[in-house]
Structures are given as C-alpha cells and as structure tokens.
Amino acid sequence: MTAQITKPKKFALTTPLYYVNGVPHIGSAYTTIIADVIARYKRLIGEDVLFITGTDEHGQKIQRTAEEKGLLPQDHCDQIVASFEALWQKLDIQYDRFSRTTAPRHQAIVKEFFERVWDNGDIYLAQQQGWYCVQCEEFKEKRELLEDGCCPLHPNKKAEWRDEENYFFKLSKYQSKLEELYKNNPQFIEPESRRNEILNFINQGLQDFSISRVNLAWGFPIPTDPDHTIYVWFDALLGYVTALLDPEEEPTLNNALSDWWPINLHLIGKDILRFHAIYWPAMLMSAKLPLPQKIFGHGFLTKDGQKMGKSLGNTLDPFELVDKYGADAVRYYFLKEIECGKDGDFNETRFVNILNADLANDLGNLLNRTLGMTQKYCQGSLPKMTATELPQEHSLKTIGLTLGEKVINAYETLKFNEGCEEILTLIQAGNKFIDEQAPWRLFKEGKQAEVEKILYGVLESVRLAAYLLAPIIPNLSSKIYQQLGFSVDFNQSDRLNEVIPFAHHSQWGKLAVNQGLAKPQPIFAKLDLPSEDNP
Ligand SMILES: Nc1ncnc2c1ncn2[C@@H]1O[C@H](COP(=O)(O)OP(=O)(O)OP(=O)(O)O)[C@@H](O)[C@H]1O
Ligand SMILES: [Zn+2]
Structure with missing residues (x-):
C-alpha cells in the first residue's frame, strides 16, 4: 500500500509594490508587518506560502525625484530599494x-500581457x-480635489493639467x-x-482610463508605439505576476502563472483600492486570466488626522522606532492597537504604555514570576502532572480550551486586535x-x-499565549518557549509545523511532564516614556 501524501495548501499574498520616491516610512512598514504576520501564521498552520513584496520604480514621480537629487533614475531606485530591504530585515519580515x-x-x-x-x-x-x-500617479475629477487644486491625499501638491494623446484601456466594457x-x-x-466604497464608485459608471504617457522617458515603451510609455500603474x-517566476525561469506569462x-x-492601503479592486480585475479579465481571491484595504496611520506619507513628510522613521523599542514591540503595537481596516493615530506615549502593560507587565512578568516560583518550589522542573488532572472548572483551563479556535478565527479574518485581546484575557487571568x-x-x-x-x-x-x-x-515567543524548555526558534521559517505542530501546540494542555525549564x-x-512626558 502506498501512503497518501496530501500536499499542503498554497497561499500567496502580496503587499503593495511601494513607490521609491522616498525611503520607507512607518506606513509602508505597517502593511508589510501585517502581511508578514499573515504569512507566518499560514506557515505555522502548515500551508505553503509565497509572500511577495517589492517596489514600483517607474513613472513621473520617480523620474522627478531622481532629477531633484541629480541622480539617474535607476541609481536613485537602487539606493531606495536598499533601504526597503534593510527595514524589512530589521522588522523580521520573512518575504x-x-x-x-x-x-x-x-x-x-508587461509586454506579453499588453499584447x-x-x-x-x-x-x-x-x-x-x-x-x-x-504623487498618486492618477487623474482626478475636479470635484475630488481640494479648493486650492491639491489632492486630498497630498495637500502640499497641486494637481497638474494634462491634455495629451494617450492609449486608453476599455474599462467601461467591464462594468457589468x-x-x-x-x-x-x-x-x-x-x-x-x-x-461599499467600490460599489458606490462603480455605480456612477466606469470610464476608460489611459494606460500610456507621452513625454516621459522613465518606464517601458508601449510595444506597438514606442513614443508612448506604459502608465506606471x-x-x-x-509586478505581482513577475514575482511568481522562479529566479532563473524564462519570463513568460505561462511560466509565471503556472x-x-x-x-x-492582495493586502493594500485604502489609497490604492480602485487600482486593485477595479482596474486590476478588469485588466485580468481582458487578458482572460483568473482573478485574485481577495483584496483587503486597511486603513491609514494618521498624524493629527492626516494620512502619513512620503510626499507629505509627516511620518515617523521606522528605523528609529525599531532601534529604540525592538521589532516585536512595533509589530505588536500596530496589530493589537489598530483594528485592521480602520485608521489609527500614532502616539508614542500610548505606544510605550501599551507595551509596558501588555508585554512587560502582563506577559513577561507572569512568565518570570511563575518560573521563579517553579525554581523555588519545584526544583526548576515542570510539575509532574498533565492538564487532564486540572478540574474542568479551572479558570485558566476554561479560557485555554477555546482560545486556539478563537485566535485562528481572528488570524483568518485579519482581526488581529481581537486575537490579541483574547490571548491577553488568558494572560491577565493567569x-x-x-x-x-x-x-x-x-x-x-x-x-x-x-x-x-x-x-x-x-x-x-x-x-x-506565546x-x-x-x-x-x-x-518574544521564542524566548518564552526556550525558557519553557523547548529548543525552538519561531524565526526558522521552514518546517516549523513539523517541529512544533500547530494542531498540537495551539491547544490547551500540551506542556509536557518532566520538561526541563530554564532559569527565568x-x-x-x-520601556521609558518618551522624553516630553518624562522630564
Ligand atoms: N499612512 C499610511 N498608513 C497606512 N499605510 C500606508 C500609509 N502610507 C503608506 N502606506 C502603505 O503604502 C502604500 C502606498 O505606498 P506608497 O509608496 O505610495 O507610499 P506613500 O508614503 O503613501 O507615498 P506618498 O506619500 O508619496 O503617496 C499604501 O497602500 C499602504 O499600503
Ligand atoms: Zn494624490
């Protein structure tokens, strides 16, 4: 008899390909952290994951930025890409x-698709x-602009009047x-x-959009008319399709899509929703290709109610934030404190207070004091008993028995804040x-x-909880697991589900008897409060 080997489920996800008009900021980090959490969760449950991120390097916005710096566009792009890669490494992003x-x-x-x-x-x-x-690389209706002619997302930049011959894509054909x-x-x-936003928009009737630009060198030429450059979007x-090619594979659509x-x-911010939820499926329909499964548009990190962005410059430096507080702290704060989908203001005092309350006081302290007592009262090894010996009405067991399921549901539906709250309930009860x-x-x-x-x-x-x-x-989870006597590193991305199987470890009562515990x-x-609050 031959054993049946079931192939793991596949899961491919993307962040936006970020414009390289400036170094990454906390908003770019926000999307990428969420995507990394999803990718890690999917790997943990044993799925085969392909996590794509990257950069969007063409168009007028990039050409102008490079010119302002006196650089060739490609040199400018290479410089900025290096800082994206460095940030992802710092934040433990496993793309x-x-x-x-x-x-x-x-x-x-692009050429094959265009054809x-x-x-x-x-x-x-x-x-x-x-x-x-x-800045948006997008035509705007007059009524969408602010009174002074600026784009609401870029209130420091005036929209520019264009009157030129372009190639158009028949979006209107795909309305129904x-x-x-x-x-x-x-x-x-x-x-x-x-x-709802997209339904409202499409109800007004879709208009064809232009997919070429003239007088713009920085981009790919239209295959049938090299005087035109392909519209950056x-x-x-x-770029999501190209990313699917194996590194040495011949770049054909068939190979990429196989x-x-x-x-x-596709995980994105709400600023680029129309491109992903309307233009993209219509383009794929036109090329007769299957459509992606889901577009999730999260909210904005805001400063005084305004979207933080590279163009506006009202951002926080994520490098500094990670240097000061560590990657886990930044990751935790954004997932726990902001409902994925809603906007959230960033405030450093609140940031420090949340981390101190949840990670230092509740989680860290519980581990530390309990391990300390185990050293003192049980000679440092795990009590020789199993979870079945705990009564059914045991307050922690009651929470623990249903926790795994609730948290799985939270990860699957991108309700990370709810998942964190559920886990905290157990920690606080502990x-x-x-x-x-x-x-x-x-x-x-x-x-x-x-x-x-x-x-x-x-x-x-x-x-x-860990x-x-x-x-x-x-x-932090690795540190906790190691102190509890497991030799596990949650950053080891492959075979994690074999080493610490999800079906087992996500359930209550799996701490083994006689497991050697480390010193607490x-x-x-x-963390210290930021200086303005800490004179
Ligand atoms: N303030 C923000 N809050 C949440 N996500 C953001 C924010 N700013 C950027 N992003 C993420 O980056 C994507 C946009 O990438 P882009 O490279 O255009 O960055 P940007 O900083 O918004 O640029 P610009 O300010 O020039 O428009 C968004 O869809 C989202 O994924
Ligand atoms: Zn704009």
Whole structure:
C-alpha cells in the first residue's frame, strides 16, 4: 500500500509594490508587518506560502525625484530599494520574493500581457484631458480635489493639467462583469466599508482610463508605439505576476502563472483600492486570466488626522522606532492597537504604555514570576502532572480550551486586535489566578501537590499565549518557549509545523511532564516614556 501524501495548501499574498520616491516610512512598514504576520501564521498552520513584496520604480514621480537629487533614475531606485530591504530585515519580515518593476524580466511580462489585452481589442488611442496628481500617479475629477487644486491625499501638491494623446484601456466594457464579480464574491473586497466604497464608485459608471504617457522617458515603451510609455500603474500591478517566476525561469506569462496564480490576498492601503479592486480585475479579465481571491484595504496611520506619507513628510522613521523599542514591540503595537481596516493615530506615549502593560507587565512578568516560583518550589522542573488532572472548572483551563479556535478565527479574518485581546484575557487571568491562589502560602503549609497544580496551569497558559502570538512577536515567543524548555526558534521559517505542530501546540494542555525549564530571565524590559512626558 502506498501512503497518501496530501500536499499542503498554497497561499500567496502580496503587499503593495511601494513607490521609491522616498525611503520607507512607518506606513509602508505597517502593511508589510501585517502581511508578514499573515504569512507566518499560514506557515505555522502548515500551508505553503509565497509572500511577495517589492517596489514600483517607474513613472513621473520617480523620474522627478531622481532629477531633484541629480541622480539617474535607476541609481536613485537602487539606493531606495536598499533601504526597503534593510527595514524589512530589521522588522523580521520573512518575504519570499522582492519584485522590482525595473527588472528586465518584468518588461517581458508587461509586454506579453499588453499584447494580450491589445489582441482582445481593449486598447485605443484618444485625447486625455484632466487633472493629474503626480504623487498618486492618477487623474482626478475636479470635484475630488481640494479648493486650492491639491489632492486630498497630498495637500502640499497641486494637481497638474494634462491634455495629451494617450492609449486608453476599455474599462467601461467591464462594468457589468465587475458588478457580477462583486455580487457573486462578496468577500472579494474587504472590509465591508471598502467594498461599499467600490460599489458606490462603480455605480456612477466606469470610464476608460489611459494606460500610456507621452513625454516621459522613465518606464517601458508601449510595444506597438514606442513614443508612448506604459502608465506606471499598468506596469506596477503586473509586478505581482513577475514575482511568481522562479529566479532563473524564462519570463513568460505561462511560466509565471503556472504555480502560484491566482494570488490569494492582495493586502493594500485604502489609497490604492480602485487600482486593485477595479482596474486590476478588469485588466485580468481582458487578458482572460483568473482573478485574485481577495483584496483587503486597511486603513491609514494618521498624524493629527492626516494620512502619513512620503510626499507629505509627516511620518515617523521606522528605523528609529525599531532601534529604540525592538521589532516585536512595533509589530505588536500596530496589530493589537489598530483594528485592521480602520485608521489609527500614532502616539508614542500610548505606544510605550501599551507595551509596558501588555508585554512587560502582563506577559513577561507572569512568565518570570511563575518560573521563579517553579525554581523555588519545584526544583526548576515542570510539575509532574498533565492538564487532564486540572478540574474542568479551572479558570485558566476554561479560557485555554477555546482560545486556539478563537485566535485562528481572528488570524483568518485579519482581526488581529481581537486575537490579541483574547490571548491577553488568558494572560491577565493567569496573573489574577496566581495572586488569588497564593502558592507561596500553600508551599509554606506543605501543600506541594496544590502548588504544582497552580504553577502548571499558569505555565501552560503562558506557553499557549506565546505560541498563538508567535506570528506577531516571534522573538518574544521564542524566548518564552526556550525558557519553557523547548529548543525552538519561531524565526526558522521552514518546517516549523513539523517541529512544533500547530494542531498540537495551539491547544490547551500540551506542556509536557518532566520538561526541563530554564532559569527565568526577563523577556521584555519596561520601556521609558518618551522624553516630553518624562522630564
Ligand atoms: N499612512 C499610511 N498608513 C497606512 N499605510 C500606508 C500609509 N502610507 C503608506 N502606506 C502603505 O503604502 C502604500 C502606498 O505606498 P506608497 O509608496 O505610495 O507610499 P506613500 O508614503 O503613501 O507615498 P506618498 O506619500 O508619496 O503617496 C499604501 O497602500 C499602504 O499600503
Ligand atoms: Zn494624490
């Protein structure tokens, strides 16, 4: 008899390909952290993951930025790309592919795709007149602009009048097909508020959009007319497809789409929703290709209510933030404190307070004090008992038994803040349990079995919390697991599900009997409040 080998499920996800008009800021980091958490979660449950990020390097915005710096566009792009890569390393982002739209093989993919759409009769030449926001690389309706003619997302940049001959894509032809798509797949655009935004927009009737520019050197030429340059967005969206090629593979659409297409999730900010939820599926329909499964548009990190952005310069330096507080702290804060989908203001005092409360006081302290007591009362090894010996009404067991399922559901639906809250409930209950049960008193009274029972329940709670938080705080979870006697590093991305199988470790009561415990060491030192609050 031959054993049946079931192949793991595949999951491909992307961040936007970020414009290289400036070094990455905390907003770019926000999307990439969320995508990394999803990728890590999917790997942990044993799925085969392809996590794509990268950079969008063409267009007027980049050409102008390079000119201002007196650099060749390609040199400018290379410099900025290096800082993106450095930031992802600093934040422990485990991406599989970094897609750059200036890669020569990307040009081959764009050309082949363009030709498909052209052959389908969906491209024509016409006059384009309108207001163009170079920062968005998008035409805007007059009514969308602020009174002074600036784009609301870029209130320091005036939209520019354009009147030129462009190639157009027949978006209007796909109106009813797109309506059908949204109707038959209510989960294609999430969250609900973003879906409604797109439904409202499409209800006004879709207009064809121009997919070429004249008088712009920095980009790929239109294959049928080299006087025109392909519109940066047409090119950029295809960067997701190029990323699917294996490193040495010949760049053809067939090769690119053979293994990982269609992509399961495009994670983006709400600023680029229309491109992904309308233009992109229509372009794919025109090329007769399957559509991605889901577009999720999260909210903005804001400063005084305004979107933080490279163009506006009202951002925070993520390098500084990580240097000061560590990668896990930054990752945790954004996932726990901001509902994925809603906007969130960043405030450093709040940041420090949350981390001190959750990671230093609740989680770190619970591990530390419980391990300390285990050293003192149980000679440093795990109480010789199993979770089945704990009564059904045990307060931590009650929470722990259903926690895994709740947290899985939170990860699957991108409700990370709810997942974190659920886990914190167990941690806080653990601290309360120790205070109430006072094992130090029981130890003095010689009630060793009771002491062991208490410590086991609490250590198991910390273990379960650490496991379920591992996609968010991989370094802290590794430290906790190691102190609990497992030789595990959650940053080891392959075979994690074999070493610490999800089906087992995500459940309550799996701490092994007789496991050797390490000496307690604080996992997260309390942070100082930023200087303006700490005179
Ligand atoms: N303030 C923000 N909050 C959340 N995500 C952001 C923010 N700013 C940028 N992003 C992420 O980056 C994507 C946009 O990338 P882009 O390279 O255009 O950055 P940008 O800083 O918004 O640039 P610019 O200010 O020039 O428009 C968004 O879709 C989102 O994924
Ligand atoms: Zn704009």
